Amino acid sequence: MIKSIILLLSVLFSNISVAQEKNTLEEDLKKAIASENLTGAVWSSVSDDIVTIGAIGLKNAETNEILDTNDRVLIGSVTKTLIATGILRLATQGKLDIDSPVYKILSNITFDNPWRENNPVTIRDLLNHTAGIEDSRFWQVFSTKSTSTTPLEYLFTKNPSVLKVRTIPGTRFSYSNMGYSFLGLIIEKITQEPYENYLDKNLLGPLGMKNSTFQFTTQKGKNIDRHLAMGHFDNGITQENIPMFLRPSGQFSTTAKDMALFTKFLMSDGTVNGKSFIDKALLYQMGNPTSTESYKNGLKSGYQFGLSYRDRYGVVGKFHRGNTTGYRATFYLFPEQKKAFFISFNTDSETANYEKFNRIFINHLEINKPDQLNEKENLPSNVEEFEGYYKMNPVRFKLFAYLDLLFNSIKVEKKKNSLLVKSIQMETYTLVPVGSNLFRKEDRVNSSHVLYKNGSIPIISDGLVTYEKVNTTYLALMWLSLILGLIGIIIIFLRGSYLLFQKKLFKNYQIITFPFLSIVGLLIPIPFLLNQSFLNLGDFTFANVLLAIVTGTLPIAMIFGSIKIWRNKTLTIDALGTLFILQWTVILIYWGVIPFRLWS
Template identity: 35%
Template sequence: MKNIITTHQLVFTLFAVVISCLSPVYATSNNDAVSGIDQKIEQVLTEQQLDGIVWAMVESDRNVTGAQGVSDAQSQKAMTELHKMYVGSVTKAVLAVGVLRLITEQKLSLDTRVSEMLPSLEINNPWSKTHPITVRHLLTHTSGLDDIRLHQLLTTQTDPDMPLELAFRDSSTLDVRNQPGRRFSYSNMGFTLLGMVIEKVAAERYEDYLLDQVLKPLKMHHSSFHFVDEHDPMLAIGHYENQVRQTPVSTVLRPAGQFVTTAPDMAKFLRFLLTEEHDTKSNFIAPQLLSLMSTPQETESTKHGLKIGQGLILSGRDRHDAMGACRPGSAYGYNAYLCIFPEHNKAYFWAVNTDNESANLDKLNQLFIEQLDLEPAELVEPEALPVQNPEIEGVYVLAPNKMVHFALPDLMFHSVYLSQNGGQLTVQSLQAKDRVLLPLGDGIYRDITRRTPSHVIYEARGEQYLTDGFKTYSKISIVKFTFYWVSLSVGLLSFVYLLLIGLYKLIRLKTSQNRALVLPVINFIAFAVPIYLLSQQHYLQLGDKTLASLSLFVCSALLPLSVLTAAVLLIRQRTFKDSKYHVFALLMFLQWYCVMFYWDFMPIALWKI
């Protein structure tokens, strides 16, 4: 169907333009300050293959907004600062203000227990008696909950008006994997619970409460937590690589990332976060709460001396020599970033309507930080005489990783190796360039590309940990780590061997012996069906129960049965001596499957992951 712009939509658009012109913006995109960066922004858009951008900069005496590129690659309409953008997890910063508003009104507290607020949900917390999940834990991503499940992220079974509790229909979804309060572990599910807490306290939809109690008071009249589709003429359309359009999609965990806004509105939000005067005069948010806006809570990393991490609204970030409080965000076809620098009374925000995996979006952060002319953070020098500590060397794995079902792949492919040279550490991984850490004393280190302490190594409960305040790694036995790699290697080699030999047996079925190998090879070949079906469906259906996902589950569930049956048949044959290598290959493949089953990776049920 064509997008038909109705009369009331046109009137709304004109009204939005008038209101934007009248709103208290200290400067607009037509001034010298903006023209100085227009060319730089356009260059970044071209280099990183981004379609369009809206942005805002806030300084002590002015707000500056602007836009570049196109709002829709298909129509080639120019982007304007009045265009609305989905901003992904930047949503969390605005929603957090709404939660702090409730706390300021004493309708809630940071220490309110979530299980008491939401008794209908089954939160599986082994530490519930001594460490229940609180509102503070949800705000600071220290609840111990998973980030997100595949069936919550990639699904077409969504409705913008569906009750939030339907996101947690699977009883295992809310398994607490880490003691609440101990470590930062990013959780979209946690912020969805916050949306439910708001609804419980306010007795209305969280979208409506935040509109009335946050957006309207801050005069963010063109922003919304409600779902906005492509029929809104002021919505910039999202894109992927090569200008592939992505129309807006409602999400299951919508409190964690469903928010549309404009550059002028975000300038007002940045101004609110920076201006202490506003807070004390209106008592909109209690000053003691805003003082914890980017201050990490009592996690293990802070207790061991690292002072960066997630606060109640934003997280401390050391980027391009500047220390700020920031929040990144991404949505289907969009990316965004917000950063404030309270000491300098400056801030910036940008949003692009492109989700290009090969783009280096940090180029935009560097550009705006340079444009704000921030004073560099104080450089913390390393110790003069670093101490060698061989105990900290070795392999470290994520503890916890973001999604429980991917714990095994993360253990093997997202682990890091820590080596030491004269007290200086090198962090090596398969996924990124080596990091060099300089010792500052007491187990604290500074990344050579940063100016402030960035990592800490500590011991707790007899285990060694490495953390940057956001990702925590625990040291793993090299024997255990090697076992998983040997298991994978042997399993893959066995798969190739069985596939080749099995295909040969299948071709010569009438004359060959050891025909039992035909069983697993037919199972292997059967995977072509779900692979083909998956390639034919939309990627958003990956977490749905479809013919593709059901056939994938069946094929993966039958694997151990077909392999074990083949092994038994070969062992029972009189010619077992001739087939012992086949049996060994079958058993080696089976051990690999058992390891994946132990880690809940097999059989593959995408609608549960």
């Protein structure tokens, strides 16, 4: 009798403690959501076997409906963790081999892979974002042309240039939404049914995720789901869900409770109802990269099978974030401690600090904070070879490769017993040596960067971004070209405006007539682009075609001006301005920036 009373009291006090903890957590989340001007969020946390769920804020800012724990949300790229789990399930069943080349399954789609003979793109490469293909194109992301049933093959057959492999498959991480869309197509080829149907029945069903689906649902019109929270942008602007071309990479609606079930499974031994559902060895590899150059050179961080290694806030875990039109989500696991959390916001804000919520959960879950790796007294003996400028290789988006070269390159220099990393877009940070060729960012627990060589080329990598040393003269010339081009535009614009005012612009002897008109022409698409939804940025629209025409006209106008210069045989300020712009447009053509075709 006494034992029963003691047990009852312990359960009662335990429940009171959990309730108090939830209230405290919810209060902190409410304050953070209010301070960041977010519409609402649903969340769940797991601590051992205790699951806590909650909902805060509004489901729809227009109707002032309150968000409920049973309401569904979109989770963007966290979908990739579920797609990867579905692939691991098929591998466990023996229906596919993770190390099988993709061409053996998708024989009608051919990668442009210079290393195909020895390094074909494999399913593992797609899972790990190491296939070497770019992330996506504008038309694949920002488009209203997609439907919920657009064949996945269309992503790769419309423009075969998306199949270009830029680095040796398996060696370097480069995030790719196209890669996970390939995995959706692979599931369809193996199962002979839409990947949404197959995974709903054969993944979500057995895991008990009855209120989740890979199917397209929306808040209005066809496929309506009245439990789906409305998406929002800043200032409470609403956005209903729309179909996407890259749907395996980000189309998934779920609840906080279902994500808690998924979390518990990922931290289990891989069994469902006492039977192996996913091979334990495969399950444990999620978030533990083993194939990249950086791993083989000693760095343990990176991405594998739908999760990335994450070292932040003094804790180490496995992680995936996601965002899609109107939503942001975070998924964080600490398997060794059997703790985790998930949160999805129905606001896609450009100004909010979403990292704040991670800190709140980590503090409330009392995640263990391991000691930092000790700093070594000396830098590697060959560290001078690694000083200098570096460019990203590969970059995520081909269209922005030129801008990445100029603005995302970094400078590495020695400073006493550490390395200083500088760039234009990022804050300067310090790397301290922790042994061999490994370094730790000052706010990290474990090694965060590795130095190594690929042949004779010095490399620095954090497991997710790889930088190759670049010739300083080359980078300086690229910057000089940009600066001269911008100076040229200013000269031609000012001189042309003056001549127009003086009514001399259209005199036969003027060098800058066409150059000036082409520069002014760059302003023409602006009002049309401003009046066009960002969702149409990748579509073949009047505004986008106009943008391609005016940017494509720029080098032609400079050539006309250069012909005038050659005929006049006089190097005036107008001539210099024209030549400055001409050399820059040649560079932009080489890098594929102009003509600027967003639908390409």
